[in-house]
Amino acid sequence: MTDDRIATVRLGATGPEVGVQGLGCMGMSFAYGPSDAGESRATLERALELGVTLYDTADAYGAGENERFLSPFFKAHRDEVVIATKFALTIDPDDPTKRIIRNDTPYIRQCIEASLKRLDVDAIDLYYMHRRDVNVPIEETVGVMADLVREGKVKHLGLSEVTADELRAAQTVHPIAAVQSEWSLFSRDIEAKVVPAARELDVALVPYSPLGRGFLTGSFAKAEDLTSDDFRRQQPRFTGDNAAANAALLEPIRTVAEAHGATLGQIALAWVQQQAALHGLPVIPIPGTRKPTRVEENLGATRIVLGEKDMELLEPIAAKVAGDRYADMRFASAGRE
Ligand SMILES: NC(=O)c1ccc[n+]([C@@H]2O[C@H](COP(=O)([O-])OP(=O)(O)OC[C@H]3O[C@@H](n4cnc5c(N)ncnc54)[C@H](OP(=O)(O)O)[C@@H]3O)[C@@H](O)[C@H]2O)c1
DSSP: OOTTOOOEEESTTTSOEEESSOEEOGGGTSSSSOOOHHHHHHHHHHHHHTTOOEEEOOTTTTTTHHHHHHHHHHHHTTTTOEEEEEESEEEOTTOTTOEEEOOOHHHHHHHHHHHHHHHTOSOEEEEEEOSOOTTSOHHHHHHHHHHHHHTTSEEEEEEESOOHHHHHHHHTTSOOOEEEEEOBTTBOGGGTTHHHHHHHHTOEEEEESTTGGGGGGTSOOSGGGSOTTOGGGGOGGGSHHHHHHHHHTTHHHHHHHHHHTOOHHHHHHHHHHHHHHHHTSOBOOOOBOSOHHHHHHHHHGGGOOOOHHHHHHHTTTGGGOOSOSSSSGGGSGGGTO
16 A cells, blocks of 8 residues: 555445546457557556556457456455446457447346356446447346346446436436446537436446547557557547547647646546536546556546636537547437437
């Protein structure tokens, strides 16, 4: 334990106490090009040392590979970590643009057993529905998830990329601890309906891709900078004219970063963190990284407080972003509400 440990916050009315910043583990096995397993393991350990307790994975990340990779770390630190994983999405390894979404009972039953086995734990701390299958009533899906809680296989429930109405319907069946959705200086659509609903229902917000999938750090400027298997090559914001237009939007972030002696990524994370006070709900961003030094940098953002002038400079960015956050916006709550 060191003095550098980050503060903690409750994950919604019913959830566990967690560090105010979590760690996205997806990139360690999937989506963002080649990884070094040793470096990823060192990243997990450094994050834990600095007070990160919420670790985010999903069965879809590398078709189970990410859960398997994380298992030894989770087992070594079982009482210190909050394991969050997800079901509902299958990504075709031969065609990563192809996605199958299922929310039905037999499928959930199959997914939970497979995740418990891969993670090699008795229970998952936070189990999310990753994507919404509109062919299944959400009350039915959450009903099965609630059964998993009663059976001791899952401790808390979460939903990813749900609309405000879907969240309200779900909450009538079982308390929802957290909604995980994209939220960053580049992606603010959830502020219209989802965030107010979460606040009203005492549900925490877990922003994913708070660094705009890395773009907000300035570490890449266009799809061509990425390896050929990188998922971001499919995303409308990083291709063609959109990428150039969006890169120009980093200027105000640079200005604020210089004023604070901080990096662009730290300002992006500080902005997300500050939404907690602005919207009146717990916000626990889960930036993804595979590098210990970046964990240190990202956690440094929890000590930055942006002033009114900073917030004014950053405010107009999202409205100017070119391109949707997904090629198919039905995957996102904004595509359905
Ligand atoms: N629910 C959902 O549908 C959903 C969707 C996407 C993601 N997620 C979850 O959210 C997590 C975070 O989202 P994300 O990984 O998509 O995006 P992100 O956190 O916005 O950005 C991650 C990218 O930024 C880079 N990065 C991180 N810190 C950096 C720093 N200080 N300086 C420069 N570059 C830095 C990472 O590279 P390195 O790894 O090389 O450091 C990685 O390429 C994922 O790991 C996953 O667990 C959930």
